Amino acid sequence: MTTFAETPFVRARKRNELFAKLVFGAMAALLVTPLLSIVAYLVIQGAPLLSLDFLVSNPSNGMRAGGIWSALLGTIYLVTLSLLIAAPIGVLAAVYLNEYAEDNWFTRVINLAVVNLAGVPSIVHALFGLGAFVLAAGIGRSVLAASLTLSIMTLPVIIASTKEALSSVPRAFREACWNVGATRWQTIRGIVLPNSVSGILTGVILQVSRSAGETAPVMFTGAIFFRPIPEGDPFAYSIFDQCMALSMHLFSVTTQVNGAPPALPYATAVVLLGTVLAVNATAIGLRVYLRSRKKW
Amino acid sequence: MTLPARAAQGGITTRELSLWYGDFQALKSVTLTLQHGLITSLIGPSGCGKTTLLRCFNRVNERYGYVTTRGEIKILDKNIYDEDVSLEELRRLVGMVFQRPNPLPLSVYENVVYGLRIHSPRRDLSKSRLDEAVERSLREVGLWDDLKDRLGARATGLQLEQQQKLCIARLLPMKPEVILMDEPCSALDVEGTRAIEELMWTLRGKYTIVIVTHNMAQARRASDECVFMLLGEIIEHRRTEDLFLHPRDPRTAEYIEGRYG
Numbered sequence: 242m243t244t245f246a247e248t249p250f251v252r253a254r255k256r257n258e259l260f261a262k263l264v265f266g267a268m269a270a271l272l273v274t275p276l277l278s279i280v281a282y283l284v285i286q287g288a289p290l291l292s293l294d295f296l297v298s299n300p301s302n303g304m305r306a307g308g309i310w311s312a313l314l315g316t317i318y319l320v321t322l323s324l325l326i327a328a329p330i331g332v333l334a335a336v337y338l339n340e341y342a343e344d345n346w347f348t349r350v351i352n353l354a355v356v357n358l359a360g361v362p363s364i365v366h367a368l369f370g371l372g373a374f375v376l377a378a379g380i381g382r383s384v385l386a387a388s389l390t391l392s393i394m395t396l397p398v399i400i401a402s403t404k405e406a407l408s409s410v411p412r413a414f415r416e417a418c419w420n421v422g423a424t425r426w427q428t429i430r431g432i433v434l435p436n437s438v439s440g441i442l443t444g445v446i447l448q449v450s451r452s453a454g455e456t457a458p459v460m461f462t463g464a465i466f467f468r469p470i471p472e473g474d475p476f477a478y479s480i481f482d483q484c485m486a487l488s489m490h491l492f493s494v495t496t497q498v499n500g501a502p503p504a505l506p507y508a509t510a511v512v513l514l515g516t517v518l519a520v521n522a523t524a525i526g527l528r529v530y531l532r533s534r535k536k537w
Numbered sequence: 538m539t540l541p542a543r544a545a546q547g548g549i550t551t552r553e554l555s556l557w558y559g560d561f562q563a564l565k566s567v568t569l570t571l572q573h574g575l576i577t578s579l580i581g582p583s584g585c586g587k588t589t590l591l592r593c594f595n596r597v598n599e600r601y602g603y604v605t606t607r608g609e610i611k612i613l614d615k616n617i618y619d620e621d622v623s624l625e626e627l628r629r630l631v632g633m634v635f636q637r638p639n640p641l642p643l644s645v646y647e648n649v650v651y652g653l654r655i656h657s658p659r660r661d662l663s664k665s666r667l668d669e670a671v672e673r674s675l676r677e678v679g680l681w682d683d684l685k686d687r688l689g690a691r692a693t694g695l696q697l698e699q700q701q702k703l704c705i706a707r708l709l710p711m712k713p714e715v716i717l718m719d720e721p722c723s724a725l726d727v728e729g730t731r732a733i734e735e736l737m738w739t740l741r742g743k744y745t746i747v748i749v750t751h752n753m754a755q756a757r758r759a760s761d762e763c764v765f766m767l768l769g770e771i772i773e774h775r776r777t778e779d780l781f782l783h784p785r786d787p788r789t790a791e792y793i794e795g796r797y798g
Binding site: 416417418419421424 | 595632633641655704
């Protein structure tokens with residue numbers, strides 16, 4: 242006779258179900274642990290030195306005391322300039338590749354190059370920057386050369402993320418435009434870009450963390466060990482100057498300076514992390530805002 | 538039902554039209570005259586080329602992969618495959634309505650005036666001209682009373698039936714000659730289907746309407762003439778009544794009896 246009672250086999254399956262859920266949940270929880278412990282560890286270790294004064298004063302006493310002003314400003318310069326170079330080129334190239342380009346050998350070569358360029362280690366970009374911008378182009382070691390090197394490094398990723406954002410706009414919208422006689426540019430400007438701008442911006446802004454964190458590309462092309470600048474002046478560097486950078490500063494105070502207070506590298510790391518997190522938070526906020534205005 | 542006076546020109550005439558997707562021949566020497574002001578339905582089993590034929594009339598086929606075309610299509614006495622034909626102008630005069638309503642992610646108002654905006658320099662578009670176009674087009678498709686207070690609402694949030702009517706309204710400010718409909722009711726319920734069919738009847742006479750449909754009952758209800766296609770060829774093209782009551786070709790007879798398809 243059939244009833245709806247639980248059979249032993251059903252019980253076994255339920256046990257398996259519970260076990261699977263626990264395993265997956267545990268792995269997901271595990272993901273958060275390193276992030277939280279790293280941040281907590283850095284903040285605890287760096288706490289003695291962290292203050293507003295630390296941000297806006299130059300390093301002093303052979304980098305053993307003082308703040309990180311010139312490194313912080315240098316990083317801001319490098320990141321901003323590299324994005325100003327890479328973002329327009331990357332976004333426009335991605336629009337071409339996604340919206341205009343036909344599938345032929347030429348565009349396949351470009352796409353292949355973009356994918357491979359994204360996989361090149363940063364030290365290779367650094368050497369390329371040194372050879373191409375510093376030496377061959379004669380720019381010399383400077384903010385500009387370092388920013389150009391960083392933009393070469395971020396360009397392929399910006400292209401890839403922009404293409405992703407563009408292709409997430411439903412094809413039906415494009416068809417609707419073409420079928421009333423809109424040109425490709427009218428379609429892109431009126432429909433495709435307004436509806437993918439959140440994804441494009443997110444992709445671009447996420448490259449800030451990479452630019453800010455990479456040491457090798459800037460070390461070879463424009464960042465220096467120590468350079469005091471007027472404290473609190475946001476226009477202290479010219480783009481043809483060499484500058485300090487947070488990533489390189491962290492490397493220096495950890496490995497090159499004897500007798501630095503133990504909190505110094507941690508405090509520097511907190512500032513670097515904080516800058517990146519602040520920019521990423523802006524990106525998330527911007528995306529939420531633009532998503533909420535999305536029209537479908 | 539009386540047929541409107543047949544305009545001497547207007548309508549669509551194809552001659553020896555063949556089309557290939559790569560090596561596959563999708564249309565075989567299609568020669569056809571579609572009367573101006575009538576509703577013509579294209580029927581036939583899946584893959585018979587009816588949608589391909591429809592998409593030839595505004596040449597949007599050419600955006601879907603590798604397509605070769607031979608033969609000619611005359612609209613307003615002009616071969617649309619001539620060198621000097623601008624695709625943008627062609628598509629202004631030959632509008633298309635799709636299976637799934639595809640309003641743009643803009644407001645109702647902007648959807649209706651989208652065509653005007655892209656086809657006119659900005660200085661020609663006064664607010665009053667746009668407003669007038671919106672009211673006239675929405676009235677023509679019967680949406681004005683429902684939407685006149687919601688012109689700023691986003692079009693993608695409307696009911697499907699309203700969306701589809703809006704997609705038709707979107708074509709009207711451009712004063713189209715031909716309206717192509719690719720299974721315009723297949724995403725709609727019974728009420729929506731009836732509303733769109735009624736709308737087609739009110740538009741009849743002003744525009745040449747070509748509708749692709751899988752639904753034979755719809756072809757029978759909602760068209761003046763009917764074209765039966767099979768494997769890229771025209772099998773039979775007659776008045777809808779005659780085609781359904783007295784099919785000449787045995788293949789037509791078998792299809793409308795539902796033996797295949």
